[in-house]
Amino acid sequence: MNNYDAIVIGAGHNGLTNAAFLAKAGLRVLVLERNPYIGGASTSRELHKGWKYSNASYVCSLFRPEIYNALDLGRHGLRVIPVNSSMTFKQDGDYFGSYTQPNIRRREIMRHSPRDADAVVRFDADVLRWCKLVRGFLLRTPPNPGSLKPRDIFELAYLMKKFYELTEAQIYEFIRFFTMSIAEYLENYFENETVLTHYSGGSIIGTGLGVYSPGTAYVLLHHAMGDVDGNVGAWGFARGGMGSVAKALAGAFQSYGGEIRSDAEVAKITVAGNKVTGVELASGEKIAAKVVVSNLDAKRTFLQIMDEADLPPKVVQRARNFKIRGSSGKVNIALDGMPTFPALPEGSTLTQGHMHFTDTLKRLELAYDDWKEDRWSADPYCDMLIPSQYDPSMAPQGKHMMTVFVQYCPVNPDGGWTDEKRDQFGQTVIDQIGDYSPDFKDLVLHAEIRTPRELENEIGLTEGNIFQGELTFDQLAFNRPFPGYAQYRGPVKGMYMSGSSTHPGGGVMGAPGANSAREILKDLRKPDTTPEAYSDD
Amino acid sequence: MTINKEHFRRALQHSPFHSRLAALSLTEEWTGWNGYKAARTLDKLSTEYFAVRSSCSVMDLTPMEKYRISGKDAFRFLDRLVTRDLSKLKPGMVTYVVWCNDDGKLIDDGTLFQLDEDQYRLCSQHHQLDWLLISSIGFDVNIEVETHEVAALAVQGPTAYSILTEAGIDGLADLKPFGIAQLQCNGFPLVVSRTGYTGDLGYELWVDPKHAESLWDALFAIKPRLDIHPIGLSTLEMVRIEAGFIMPGFDFNTAESTIRADYDRSPYEVGLGWLVNLDKGHFTGRQALLAEKARPVKRRLTKIYVDGNKPVREAFIFDAKHGKQIGEIKCATWSPILKANLAIADIEFVNGKLPPQLWARVDYQRELKWLSIWAECRVSDKPFYTPEHRSATPPANF
Numbered sequence: 001m002n003n004y005d006a007i008v009i010g011a012g013h014n015g016l017t018n019a020a021f022l023a024k025a026g027l028r029v030l031v032l033e034r035n036p037y038i039g040g041a042s043t044s045r046e047l048h049k050g051w052k053y054s055n056a057s058y059v060c061s062l063f064r065p066e067i068y069n070a071l072d073l074g075r076h077g078l079r080v081i082p083v084n085s086s087m088t089f090k091q092d093g094d095y096f097g098s099y100t101q102p103n104i105r106r107r108e109i110m111r112h113s114p115r116d117a118d119a120v121v122r123f124d125a126d127v128l129r130w131c132k133l134v135r136g137f138l139l140r141t142p143p144n145p146g147s148l149k150p151r152d153i154f155e156l157a158y159l160m161k162k163f164y165e166l167t168e169a170q171i172y173e174f175i176r177f178f179t180m181s182i183a184e185y186l187e188n189y190f191e192n193e194t195v196l197t198h199y200s201g202g203s204i205i206g207t208g209l210g211v212y213s214p215g216t217a218y219v220l221l222h223h224a225m226g227d228v229d230g231n232v233g234a235w236g237f238a239r240g241g242m243g244s245v246a247k248a249l250a251g252a253f254q255s256y257g258g259e260i261r262s263d264a265e266v267a268k269i270t271v272a273g274n275k276v277t278g279v280e281l282a283s284g285e286k287i288a289a290k291v292v293v294s295n296l297d298a299k300r301t302f303l304q305i306m307d308e309a310d311l312p313p314k315v316v317q318r319a320r321n322f323k324i325r326g327s328s329g330k331v332n333i334a335l336d337g338m339p340t341f342p343a344l345p346e347g348s349t350l351t352q353g354h355m356h357f358t359d360t361l362k363r364l365e366l367a368y369d370d371w372k373e374d375r376w377s378a379d380p381y382c383d384m385l386i387p388s389q390y391d392p393s394m395a396p397q398g399k400h401m402m403t404v405f406v407q408y409c410p411v412n413p414d415g416g417w418t419d420e421k422r423d424q425f426g427q428t429v430i431d432q433i434g435d436y437s438p439d440f441k442d443l444v445l446h447a448e449i450r451t452p453r454e455l456e457n458e459i460g461l462t463e464g465n466i467f468q469g470e471l472t473f474d475q476l477a478f479n480r481p482f483p484g485y486a487q488y489r490g491p492v493k494g495m496y497m498s499g500s501s502t503h504p505g506g507g508v509m510g511a512p513g514a515n516s517a518r519e520i521l522k523d524l525r526k527p528d529t530t531p532e533a534y535s536d537d
Numbered sequence: 538m539t540i541n542k543e544h545f546r547r548a549l550q551h552s553p554f555h556s557r558l559a560a561l562s563l564t565e566e567w568t569g570w571n572g573y574k575a576a577r578t579l580d581k582l583s584t585e586y587f588a589v590r591s592s593c594s595v596m597d598l599t600p601m602e603k604y605r606i607s608g609k610d611a612f613r614f615l616d617r618l619v620t621r622d623l624s625k626l627k628p629g630m631v632t633y634v635v636w637c638n639d640d641g642k643l644i645d646d647g648t649l650f651q652l653d654e655d656q657y658r659l660c661s662q663h664h665q666l667d668w669l670l671i672s673s674i675g676f677d678v679n680i681e682v683e684t685h686e687v688a689a690l691a692v693q694g695p696t697a698y699s700i701l702t703e704a705g706i707d708g709l710a711d712l713k714p715f716g717i718a719q720l721q722c723n724g725f726p727l728v729v730s731r732t733g734y735t736g737d738l739g740y741e742l743w744v745d746p747k748h749a750e751s752l753w754d755a756l757f758a759i760k761p762r763l764d765i766h767p768i769g770l771s772t773l774e775m776v777r778i779e780a781g782f783i784m785p786g787f788d789f790n791t792a793e794s795t796i797r798a799d800y801d802r803s804p805y806e807v808g809l810g811w812l813v814n815l816d817k818g819h820f821t822g823r824q825a826l827l828a829e830k831a832r833p834v835k836r837r838l839t840k841i842y843v844d845g846n847k848p849v850r851e852a853f854i855f856d857a858k859h860g861k862q863i864g865e866i867k868c869a870t871w872s873p874i875l876k877a878n879l880a881i882a883d884i885e886f887v888n889g890k891l892p893p894q895l896w897a898r899v900d901y902q903r904e905l906k907w908l909s910i911w912a913e914c915r916v917s918d919k920p921f922y923t924p925e926h927r928s929a930t931p932p933a934n935f
Contacts, residue, residue: 094542103548103572111540114682118667122793129796167798169640345542 004030006291006520007279008498009266009305010460012040013063015295016249017513018498018520020071023256024529025521030287031258032279034265034460038250040295041459041466042508044243048446050396053332054241055448056459056466058385058403059083059354061226061235062509063245064139066531076251078244080236081390085353088198089436095343096194096359097350100234113192123189123199129170130177131225131233132536136162138225138504138511139533141519142478142486177217178473181210183361185217194359201356201364201381204407206466206506208325210368211361215472222471222507235354237385240393245508269294269495271310276494291494291520295513296460297468298322298481298501301490315491318482322501323475326452326464327371329409331429333447335400338386339433339440355384357432371408376425376451381407382432404429409451411463417453425451467506468499477503488516489523496520549574552599553688553749557757561767568770571684573600576769583873588766589735589776590874593696595756595767598689598741599749602664605683606657610676615649615657618672618821620804622814626651631715631730635804635812636668641825642792642801644668645785646809648732650717658683658743662785668793672821688749692756693739695924696763698932701729701740703763704755709740710931722748723755734773736780736920738927763935775870778879781840781920783807788838788867788881803829807838833889838867840921841914843878846871847901849912854882855896858911863892872921879921882914891916
């Protein structure tokens, strides 16, 4: 029987990040992956010959540059190219573009509302203030507020210190921000419906809430706090698709002597006397290790691959009640050529960024209403990109690859998912795009349609929730995944969590994996190989 | 203003004077200013500088934000907005104003023109429509952006009066500093104000963009007799420091765009306490400013001479040679007319008082090698350069 210092279950980006830091500290580490390919939600697969899809996650901004640097991911082939813009098509034939060039951005907002063009200065400053505050905590383990351990007291004091660097008025605003809906938050700044709707979109992505639901304002921050080379809020596209992130992480991990086994599904984390002993694979094979890290979401970890009898009842109860609603779908499309969008002037650069088709808050809210009734949105909110325009490795020359993230899609439509229903859902999305691009439908060569059912079955995300658990205030920081278990340690000795179910949550960020590695290395009294966070001052 | 969908093809738009500026630009050194392509320099810096100080300079001011404020409550609204007492403002007059948020922190500065009864123009450094509209709640007032509908030129220098008069603009002899006149130039109307950002004799000309090129041509037709030069932002930076003018967003953070707590500034902290009238009645920020006035001064933007001739840029200020760091230089220039290094520095006060000694550590390059020296700084209570000819009425004729 092989002997490893640590086993990491799941070769998603956080699992690989975690494993790489453990291996870098000199541990013998094995990563076990259920699928024949690695990456979890960071994969790029060729499902139609010549085309590569970013099958699940599709853009990159939250990935921590400190981790990128510490694991030398640039030399392992990762390249993140900034995405240029985002835009929303209007039903009246016009459009709104959010350009990254500041003068053009301002003038475009002015085209829709001169007042909003000025208000955006205030909006940017306020969002940046919250981003800077939260970013400081991404690569730190949340304190346990009830603990009297020196390090918890220190971390809590650090949190309070950061908080009290705000003015009194800013503290009120920050609390409001965390508890407000995105629509109401943005109405403090903007008056134009298209501008409001455009900037609301990021707040419902991956979230089982609507634009008027309290708590969605924070989700905006979760999508704005990333950066590409210091440009906070910028999004990037990983050259070669999101699989490049996993590939680079795997390269780093292997360069430290780590081992990855795919087609190796873990059936059970084995426990004896409140201590982990290793894992048992679905094949019946047993592998021993003193440390077992689950990169699966909290529900799967505690309710599927652990024996409930090995766990404190409170943990089982928390896991059962963990909020992890699937609300998103994905359509990846191989195109025979570049579709045209008649609303855009010839030569517009807006096709190179995020494209949206929802221009009123009411349409966003109605899209949510469908989901509450267990239907996919008849008029969904789509985040569409055509990355092959600037990454020639995604599609044959002259052809294109399109990625469409779709909000909302239910976990369990009436009567359950069938392949026919899945295809009807895909058709809804294709029809919406077709409304704005008359030649689009004729260019479709192949489409990969993914509902929460496919996301769960293929990637192992419970209910297909892309964040491994909702990003609501009750499930963030020292409450993620559950109160008392936010420091990456499980309830059984030697068992840890590294996935997006832990602080600071979902998105291809790497931070949960790195934070978890730091805790494991501390427990094993090994040198800390994880990076210290860059100061945002 | 209607903006064409095609606007995205050009990051910086051309001002109505662009054809004339481009034709005269030797350096073709352009930069962005409020979305417009603006000249950083057009010629040698010294040529441009001495046009301001010894003959006549012309600068395109079109990119400056301009708001037309009118309506029954326009005066009440403005008096509530700004910190200064406006009761002496009359039609045909300009005044320099600042405005604050509720915390008494500066949002921007600007010049307020009373063009007529209930008709005002506010010119500002930064975008203010959002704040003006928020502040206008409860007032019967109409606020419109007119940045792009009014072309503007600053004509500044000792011979400015002679050049404008010779260009056919009559009626400037009696125009006093901060006065406004509605005049004619070769058959088209223009507004002239005796204002500027250079500290020299000078005027600002406001005209419909369709007459912009004619106005420019009328001025430059005088060149064979009286020298006149277009200038860019680099020269403006030198002369505005000599004149002791500060620039929001550069010398201090404007409140609405400040991210970190206590990184914004009050009028007292930037040395503009003289613009605050706490007795005029309520205005936005008054409560906070009253409270601040009662406390010892925490810090202040201070005009200083930096000894020696080494070029000064941004630098730390210390309370002694090798002493404690107590501030930083926000802007600096070598003054060719005073033969001195001038700077405006943000300095922390001690027990409400300016520290007795100020030293700057000046890093400079000699043939690519970095060197560092200590230079003592002396405080200037007044603007560095205020020539008498600046305010003479009528101005001298050349």
